[in-house]
Amino acid sequence: MASSLDPTVTTAALAALEAAVNQALTLDPAAQRSLGRLAGCTFAIECSAPAFAVYLQPGPERVRLLGFHDGPATTRVAGTAADFAELANSSDPAATLINGNLTLQGDSAPLIELQQILGKLDPDWEAPLVDALGDVAGHQLAELLRAAFSNGRVISRSLLRQLEEFIHEEARLSPPRLEVEDFYADIQALEQRVERLQSRLARLRKRMAQAAS
Amino acid sequence: MSKKRTTHFGYKEVDEDAKAGLVANVFHSVAARYDLMNDLMSGGVHRIWKRFTVELSAVRAGQSVLDIAGGTGDLAAKFADIVGPGGRVVLADINESMLQVGRDKLIDSGYQGNLEYVQADAQYLPFPDDSFDCVSIAFGLRNVTDKDLALRSMLRVLKPGGRLLVLEFSKPGNELLAKAYDGYSFRVLPLMGKLVAGDSDSYQYLAESIRVHPDQETLLGMMEDAGFVNCEYHNLTGGIVALHRGFKA
Numbered sequence: 001m002a003s004s005l006d007p008t009v010t011t012a013a014l015a016a017l018e019a020a021v022n023q024a025l026t027l028d029p030a031a032q033r034s035l036g037r038l039a040g041c042t043f044a045i046e047c048s049a050p051a052f053a054v055y056l057q058p059g060p061e062r063v064r065l066l067g068f069h070d071g072p073a074t075t076r077v078a079g080t081a082a083d084f085a086e087l088a089n090s091s092d093p094a095a096t097l098i099n100g101n102l103t104l105q106g107d108s109a110p111l112i113e114l115q116q117i118l119g120k121l122d123p124d125w126e127a128p129l130v131d132a133l134g135d136v137a138g139h140q141l142a143e144l145l146r147a148a149f150s151n152g153r154v155i156s157r158s159l160l161r162q163l164e165e166f167i168h169e170e171a172r173l174s175p176p177r178l179e180v181e182d183f184y185a186d187i188q189a190l191e192q193r194v195e196r197l198q199s200r201l202a203r204l205r206k207r208m209a210q211a212a213s
Numbered sequence: 214m215s216k217k218r219t220t221h222f223g224y225k226e227v228d229e230d231a232k233a234g235l236v237a238n239v240f241h242s243v244a245a246r247y248d249l250m251n252d253l254m255s256g257g258v259h260r261i262w263k264r265f266t267v268e269l270s271a272v273r274a275g276q277s278v279l280d281i282a283g284g285t286g287d288l289a290a291k292f293a294d295i296v297g298p299g300g301r302v303v304l305a306d307i308n309e310s311m312l313q314v315g316r317d318k319l320i321d322s323g324y325q326g327n328l329e330y331v332q333a334d335a336q337y338l339p340f341p342d343d344s345f346d347c348v349s350i351a352f353g354l355r356n357v358t359d360k361d362l363a364l365r366s367m368l369r370v371l372k373p374g375g376r377l378l379v380l381e382f383s384k385p386g387n388e389l390l391a392k393a394y395d396g397y398s399f400r401v402l403p404l405m406g407k408l409v410a411g412d413s414d415s416y417q418y419l420a421e422s423i424r425v426h427p428d429q430e431t432l433l434g435m436m437e438d439a440g441f442v443n444c445e446y447h448n449l450t451g452g453i454v455a456l457h458r459g460f461k462a
Contacts, residue, residue, distance in 0.1 A: 008258065008450045011265045070271035 010052065010067045018065040025062065027123035034117045036060040041110045044073035049080045058114070076105040093119075220358055221425045222418070232358045233334075237308055239415045246409060247314065248285050250416075253405060260287070262454050263351060266380045267291045269447070269458055275299040276346040279370060281335045282306055282353020286315035286324075292347075293319075293328050303345075305333040335363040340370045347371075351380040355426035364439035371461040377441060379432065382423040383448070383455035390451045398423065429455045 025032045038058040046053045055069035077084075079102040090096035093115050097104060104111075125145055130138030168176045175183070218229045222236070251259050266288065272278055278292040283304040292302045304319070306312040309332060316330045333339050335350065335357050348367045357363045367377050385391040398420035406416030427435060429446050432455070436444045441459030448455050 006450060007265050007447055008261050011268070012258075012261045015261065015264055066268050067265075068268045068271075071273075 005052075007067065014054065014065045014067055018063065021065070022062045024121060024123045027125065027127060028121055031117050031121050032061065035063060035114075038110055038114060038117075041074040041114075042069060042071070043111060043114060044069065044076040045084070046076065046078040047081055047084060048078065056114075073105075074107055075111040076103075077111065078103040078105075221422070229358055233307070236356045239418055247311065248287075248318075250406065250409060253409060254402060254416075258450060259352075262380060262449050262456070263287050263291070265447070265449060266349060266351060266378050266456055267295070269456060270347050270349065270376065270378055272296060272347050277301040277303075277344065279303045279305060279338075279340070279345045279348045281333075281338070281348065281350040281367070282356070283351075284311045284315055284353075286319045288349055288351055289315070289328060290319055290322065290324055292349075293324050296327060298327055300327050301329070302327055303329045303331055303340075305331045305335075305338070307332065307334050336366055338366045338370050342369050343372045344370045345372060346375045347378070348375070349378040349380070351378075352382065354379055354381050354432075355422050360427070361435060361439060364436060364441070368440050368461055373461055375461050377436070377457075377459050377461075379436070379457040381432070381455065381457070382426060383432075383452055384428040386448060386452040390453070394453060429457075432457055 025035065035058040039060050041058060043056040044053065045056065053067065053069075055066040055073065057064040057066065057069075077097075079100075083101045086100055087093055087096050087102060090100075094112055096102075097108070097111075126139060126142035129142050129145075132138065133141065167173045219226045220229045220232050221227075222232050255262075270278070270292070272292055272295050274295065274297045276296050277300060278289075278296060280286075280289045280292060280302065283289050283306050286304055289302050289304040293300075296302060304312070304315055306315065312330055312332055319328060331339065335353065336359055348371055350367070354360055354363065364377075371377060385394055399417075402416045402420050403413040406419075407413035426432075429448065429452070433444050433446055436457060436459045440461075442462045444457065444459040446455045446457040
């Protein structure tokens, strides 16, 4: 899938992203080892709107991100940017992958394994800080950052829950999920009953026409 | 008495026999500061162009690659990482000084085992027929005296199904960009060469040699005439550089 952008731009963006991912991987040796198990796989991510394709090749020590790939892909995922955003924000990516609008070709098991490895990525920021600042200052700064990240995660989860409650229960801006699902189920049942009625009427009309002739 | 055949050396017309020596002098002069000058002149973008070349090469583990005019070994290092211990990369350059700088740099970076160094002329490649899965030449073809002869030589050493990648300066598609690029090439580059490498003439030659090099469509035709099939090219950075690719049937 060709992008309309100058290859210099897309290649530079992928190079920067690849460097960032590999830097994060060097700080999480467990994830790096797990990714090594997927060496030899090629994951194709093809976005139709906007049009671009990214190919991810995990290796024993680092991953490669490519804009071009000639050859078969282990797993090919295609869809629009909105579909990929839905997958990224999903609490159950496997279910979203199966039930969403994304098209999946090839072996899905390595893709789910990749998603799990990246989801569990937990870089140890202490190592580069200690290298740069020394043992004492580096360790203390890393502790502060760890506490800040941990608190940040708790606060963000709590905020998200409270915001959800406010939208659904207090402001009634959007109905709760169960109510929506119930509503959709009712609509589906109504649609089926209307279809049945329609075909019954058609049968009756046909019989009346036959009786008249 | 037969008239001597001539060719371009920048904007000058020189005897065909003399061009190789003149180009050799340019590269003897710039070899020591070649990488630094590349980064300065292109703002580091030459690394992106080379990365794109490696992507389009589709080289895989265990394959054999010939990097002609490989200079200081940027592409050869990337290929060596991909082909792994079971593969083979040959870094070839006609210029002894460039080859020496490239070899020292790669050995110092820990590359060994799957890399070979050969001083070779692109027009008369010293390899058996059908030897390589991929042949690349980055910013080297414009310095070759007889480009058609070199392209035929590259075709000969490629295995059937193998691919040639030619990364080379080309013609910008946009008039405004072309004017800005001309100003940069003829005013800034020689000055930069004088200040950093102590040699403005070599960088004046660089700018001139780019202007007399065949444009995208002409080079595509030359590759097809040499016998390559499924030829195509990709313009990079508005056509300042183009990557041509062709396959051996």
